[in-house]
Amino acid sequence: MWLKFRASSVKEFLLLLRDRAGLAMLFVMPMALILIMTLLQDSTFKVLEEKRMTVLVLNHDADTFGINIVDGLKQSPVFDVVEQLEGKPFDEEQLKQQVMDGNFSIGIVIRENASRALRNKIKLGIQEQFPVEEGPIFDMDSTDAADTAKVRLYFDPITKSVFRQNIISALRRFSAAVEAKMLFSVYAELFYDLLDIQLKPTGKLQNLVVFEQEYASTAENRIVPNAVQHNVPAWTVFAMFFMVIPLAGNLIKERQSGVAMRLKTMPGSAQAVIFGKGTVYFVVGILQAVFMLMIGFYVLPLFGMYSLRLDNITLPALILIIMATSLAATGYGIVIGTIATSQEQSSIFGSISVVILAALGGVWVPTFMMPEFMLTVSKLSPLNWGLNGFYDIFLRNARVPEVMPYALSLLVFFVLCLLVSRFYIRFKESFL
Amino acid sequence: MDKEAFIRIKGLTKRYKNTVEPAVDGLDLNINKGEIFGLLGPNGAGKTTTLSILCNQIPATSGKVVISGLLLKTHNRELKKIIGVVPQEIALFEKLTAYENLRFFGNMYGLRGSELKSRILDCMRYFGLEGKADKKIETFSGGMKRRVNLIAGILHKPEVLFLDEPTVGIDVQSKTVIVDFLKQLNKEGATILYTSHHMDEAEHLCTHIAIIDKGKIITNGKPAELIKSEENCDTLEDIFLKLTGRKLRD
Numbered sequence: 001m002w003l004k005f006r007a008s009s010v011k012e013f014l015l016l017l018r019d020r021a022g023l024a025m026l027f028v029m030p031m032a033l034i035l036i037m038t039l040l041q042d043s044t045f046k047v048l049e050e051k052r053m054t055v056l057v058l059n060h061d062a063d064t065f066g067i068n069i070v071d072g073l074k075q076s077p078v079f080d081v082v083e084q085l086e087g088k089p090f091d092e093e094q095l096k097q098q099v100m101d102g103n104f105s106i107g108i109v110i111r112e113n114a115s116r117a118l119r120n121k122i123k124l125g126i127q128e129q130f131p132v133e134e135g136p137i138f139d140m141d142s143t144d145a146a147d148t149a150k151v152r153l154y155f156d157p158i159t160k161s162v163f164r165q166n167i168i169s170a171l172r173r174f175s176a177a178v179e180a181k182m183l184f185s186v187y188a189e190l191f192y193d194l195l196d197i198q199l200k201p202t203g204k205l206q207n208l209v210v211f212e213q214e215y216a217s218t219a220e221n222r223i224v225p226n227a228v229q230h231n232v233p234a235w236t237v238f239a240m241f242f243m244v245i246p247l248a249g250n251l252i253k254e255r256q257s258g259v260a261m262r263l264k265t266m267p268g269s270a271q272a273v274i275f276g277k278g279t280v281y282f283v284v285g286i287l288q289a290v291f292m293l294m295i296g297f298y299v300l301p302l303f304g305m306y307s308l309r310l311d312n313i314t315l316p317a318l319i320l321i322i323m324a325t326s327l328a329a330t331g332y333g334i335v336i337g338t339i340a341t342s343q344e345q346s347s348i349f350g351s352i353s354v355v356i357l358a359a360l361g362g363v364w365v366p367t368f369m370m371p372e373f374m375l376t377v378s379k380l381s382p383l384n385w386g387l388n389g390f391y392d393i394f395l396r397n398a399r400v401p402e403v404m405p406y407a408l409s410l411l412v413f414f415v416l417c418l419l420v421s422r423f424y425i426r427f428k429e430s431f432l
Numbered sequence: 433m434d435k436e437a438f439i440r441i442k443g444l445t446k447r448y449k450n451t452v453e454p455a456v457d458g459l460d461l462n463i464n465k466g467e468i469f470g471l472l473g474p475n476g477a478g479k480t481t482t483l484s485i486l487c488n489q490i491p492a493t494s495g496k497v498v499i500s501g502l503l504l505k506t507h508n509r510e511l512k513k514i515i516g517v518v519p520q521e522i523a524l525f526e527k528l529t530a531y532e533n534l535r536f537f538g539n540m541y542g543l544r545g546s547e548l549k550s551r552i553l554d555c556m557r558y559f560g561l562e563g564k565a566d567k568k569i570e571t572f573s574g575g576m577k578r579r580v581n582l583i584a585g586i587l588h589k590p591e592v593l594f595l596d597e598p599t600v601g602i603d604v605q606s607k608t609v610i611v612d613f614l615k616q617l618n619k620e621g622a623t624i625l626y627t628s629h630h631m632d633e634a635e636h637l638c639t640h641i642a643i644i645d646k647g648k649i650i651t652n653g654k655p656a657e658l659i660k661s662e663e664n665c666d667t668l669e670d671i672f673l674k675l676t677g678r679k680l681r682d
Contacts, residue, residue, distance in 0.1 A: 007539030011528065018527045258521030262584070265487045266540040267512040273540075431449045432490040 001272060008276025015250060016280065022246030026288055030239030034295050035303065038231040042305050053167075054080040056107040058095050063115030064185075065149060065178050070110075072174035079170075092152075099154040106167055107154035117147035118179065122186045137190065151175070228306045232296035233390030234363045237383050239292060240285045240325050241354045244333040247281050248346040251337030278330050285326025314399045321389035321403050324410035328382045331417030338421040357381045362388075385409045437462035438623050439486070439592065444495035446481050446647075455481040457647035459495070463640070468614065468624045470638035472631070472668075474676050478647040479627040480520065480596055486625070487517045487594045499592060513541075516590030516622075520597045522577045523584070524569045530556065530580050531565035534587060541588035548587070555583040559609055575606030582610060586617065593617065595626035599633060611637050631669040641668070645676045 016022060055073060059066040073079045082104070085094065095107040123138040130137060151171065155164055188199040254260045263273055296308030333350075340346035358364060360374070361383030367375055378384050389406035392398035439462070446456040456478045463469045473479045484490045486497060488508050497504035499511055524533045531552060538548040556565055559579040569577060582598055595614075599607040611633060618624055628634050634641060635655045642652040651658060651671070658671055665671045 003539050003542065003544055007536050011525065011532070011536045014532060015525060015527050257526075258519045258523035259525065261489050261521075262517060262519055262523040262537075263540065264489050265512060265515065265517040266537070267509060267542070429491075 001268065004268065004272030005276050005279075008273045009280050012250070012277045012280040016246065016284065019246060019250075022249070025242055025245055026239070026284060027291060030235055030242065030288065030292060031295050031299075033238070034232060034235045034292060035299070037235060038227050038300060038305060039303060041231060042227040052080050053078055053106070054082055054104060056082050056085075056095050056098055056104040057110070058090065058092060058108070059083070059110045060112040061110045061114040063113075064182055065115035065118050065175075066110045068178040068181065069108075069151070069171070069174050072177065073108075076170065076174075096154050099156055102156055102158070105156045105159050105163070108171070109152040109154070111150040111152070113147070114149040114151070115182070118149040119182055119186060120147055121149070122179075122183050126186060126190065137194075226306050228296055228300050228308050229394055230391075232292060232300075232308050233394050234387055236289050236292035237325055237361075237386040237390060238354070238358045238363050240288050240386070241329045241332065241357065241383060242351070243281050243285055243288070243329050244336050244350040244354055245347050247277070247330065247333030248337030248340060248350050249343045250277070251334065252340060252343050252346055256342075274334070278334065281330045281333060282323075282326050285329050286322055289322040289326070309394070312397055313393050314397065317389075317393050317398055317400045317403045320400060320407050321386065321393060321410075324407035324414075325386035325389070327414040328386065328410040328417075331414035332382070335417040335421050335424075338424050354383075357383045360384065361386075382410060382413045385413075436464070438465035438467075438500060439463035439625070440496075440498040441482075441486075442496045444482065444485065444497060445493045446478075446485060446490070447493045454493070454647050456485070456492075459644070459647065459649060461642060461649060461652070463623060463625060465623050466618065466621060467639045468618050468626070468637055470634040470641040471625060471627045471644060472629075472634055472641060472672060473627075473644035477645045477676075479644055481647075482644070483594050483596050483625070483627060487515055488512060513588075514591040516585040516588065516593040518582050518585035518593070518595040518598050520600065522569075522581050524577065524581060526570040527568060529566050529568050530561060530572070533569060533580060534583055537584040538587045543588055551587055552583070555587065558613065559583060575602040578602050579606060579610065582613070589620075589622075591622060593622050593624045593626075595624065597628055598626060599628065599630060607633070631667065631672055635668040643672060643675055650675050 057070055057073065059070050061067075070081060070083070073081045084090070085098065090098075092109050095109060098104050099107040120140060123140055127137060127140075153167070153171075155167075184199075184201070188201070191197045191199055254263075263270060293308060293310065297310060298307075301307040336346050336350050336353075340349060358381075360378045361367075361381035362370075362378060363383060367378050367384065370378060385406040389398075389403045389410075392403055392406075396402075441459055441461040441463075444456055444459040444461075445454055447454040459478070459482060471479050471482065481490070485492045486499070486504070488504070488511070492505075500514060502511055504511060525536070528536070534552045534555075535548065538544075538552065543551065553562075553565070556562055559582070561576060561579060564572070564576065569580065572580065578598065578601075582595075585595070586593060593614075598614075599610055602610075607630075614624055614626070614637060626634075626638075638655060640653070641655050641658060642649050644650065653661070655668055659665055659668065662671050662674060665674060
């Protein structure tokens, strides 16, 4: 048995070594994927963070609110403010046209008397805090009270909802600062009228709360998530499952050439051959994972990206999840190679099914962004188990017990694949 | 049934699922030890199916096969060790060299080390393939591939050799060396069962011949006796056409 197993492994190894397309699919394509996807994602984040946005502003309120909002936009690192078109002032219709034509992503119109309306709203609010018997403390009529400070926003129709929400959120921040400033100013006015005390404006009443951001991890094992830390494990799992194509293709080739039938006539060969074949691809899966991690560690920094952090990971957990993922991928290749009737069928079905399983598993889009239903479906993808195992190791410092459920799921998947292949062969043989 | 026969086939039937007519229909045949037995028949006659059952590739629907005193159904493990099979297809790995292919198949028969190496090189030399051991199969001509295909089935010196059209589609030189080798192997004691479309080749090579059609043996005997037994027949091909007709087969 050992002799046959060894012969089969050597044969499989030589076949794989001489299959340039297969080798490229197993090692070069995933390397390119890791490089391209990580670079792309990294630069997308940088663009979002660093790119300034030009906004067209029409301020009809030459008072506190209007002036402060425009100043806020001008001082923001995100916005470039345009208040004139070709050196000339413009009206709201022109602004709308400019945005509609796609010349600007956003147009902001601050309505006339917005400051007065805001000030009246504040006064009305303060008035309501005093007992009715005190009578009116500010000079205001009913039309003043009904007035509302308005800012109209025009968006280019192609802008995404996330972008719109970001703009509105920024404007709300500026607006809240102006509102606080005006509230302080009305109170100061009131203090002076009622108590004859002159309050001095202060900047110390801004940004009173400090937000500290930190990724949840233990102090000694702090791993900062980034495009590298996310992409390398994701594409490693994807690449490992792509072994389906050469493995299944190889099985079909053996069937079509008559080698499989010849082996059936030889003593105890079928099991030894499939065992040897599986072992080679299992080892290839492990080599792929090591290769991808090395790309993350050594090559990505050459392109100006972070290096994959390997210093704080639990090695036994990583070895376990790599082996389990490789076994699952091998099993999947065997089942595809058993069921498919031609190499074309196996390569098309194999590649598309891996892409679908990868999409479901969260390789392309993180699972947390998926709707509830898809989230449930994603748990059925073996790529999801492998990926979650890798993420837990690379981002949460998981140890063997934590990744064991994923490893066991992958192992069960491998056994299921072998059983399905076995039953399918028996089913097919029943037609002979 | 002749109890002395080395291969005894009794009532062998093979009916593929979803087909009306059986591919092999109650076939009875005895092959003695040391014979070169030719199983001849037109396309779809049941030759390859019979051979596939004998070498354990597909199961029979009914019937009994005994080889060397061992019942095929229950002793296939033991029988696989004494059987050699040369399929009609070139069942080799195109990307491996001739030597790597033969080493692999030799290992599958339990051969190893220097014994296997010398056996491979001897066979390759005999078949005019010396100096080609390290060349990939994909670079070989049709005749060379067929010769390697044959070597892969005889490396373990089988007692019984099943060959399915071993000389199909090759030149006269390759055909001659294969036929000579089979004669030599037979002299050394191997029993050979082979199928062919080449009537003249079978006539000169085989010690015994059976013509099969529609899954049944329609005649069976020594080539010379068969030719004598039929009127107006001077060759095996005449008998073949007389018994199986001139209608084209698919």
